[in-house]
Amino acid sequence: MSMSSHELDAPPWLRVESTIMATARAIRQSYDQRFNDLDLNLSEASVLAYVAEHGALSQTHIAKSLGLGRAATGALIDVLEDRALVQRETDPDDRRVWLVEITIAGKELVEEVYVRDQILRKQLRNGITRQERQQLAAVLVRLGNNLASVLAEEIETT
Structure with missing residues (x-):
């Protein structure tokens, strides 16, 4: 495939x-790996951090x-509740x-989640300028809006 191909x-x-x-899957895998020894995956860590915040x-x-x-x-909360987080x-x-609501044990664990998140985000953004990240975010927002329109059209036609 040449560079001029559409x-x-x-x-x-x-x-x-x-x-x-593929990038989204790799990001999820990276977070899951970082949180593995905390016995958390990205979804569990996200719920825990959201409730903490x-x-x-x-x-x-x-x-x-x-x-x-x-x-x-509900399933994620059940897992976190079983662990008293x-x-x-x-x-x-x-x-x-x-x-x-978050427990004391959950607050302690979420502090480590924040530290690991900051380190990983720094690694993921290596070599990407703030302006490039802002441009990417803007494009992804537009793509998300387009997807919402497509999904709304599909719902209307079914």
Whole structure:
């Protein structure tokens, strides 16, 4: 394939979308590796860090904020609760709702998660300028908006 070939003519494994997906998988694997000895994966660490940062939240709020399904979020919270890293408490305003809050053990563990996250992000961004990161973020936001439109159209036609 020559440099002048149009991106759409490229084989599937060379298209931008494939590169984005492969990069996302590699990022997830890198985080999972970094958190492995903490007995956490990226999803569990994300829930733990989110609750540490925002305080007691409903499972539904956590799911929406992190872009996860409610059932998947519930399973992640179960794992964290079994390890005494978070606990569920009844919402005083609505007894039907459970609030998830971080425990002391969770706070201690999330500090190590933050340290490892900072180190890995520095490594991932090596050789990439702030301006390049901002440009990439802007392109990814536009791509995300396009995807949202495509998904909305598909829902309307089904």
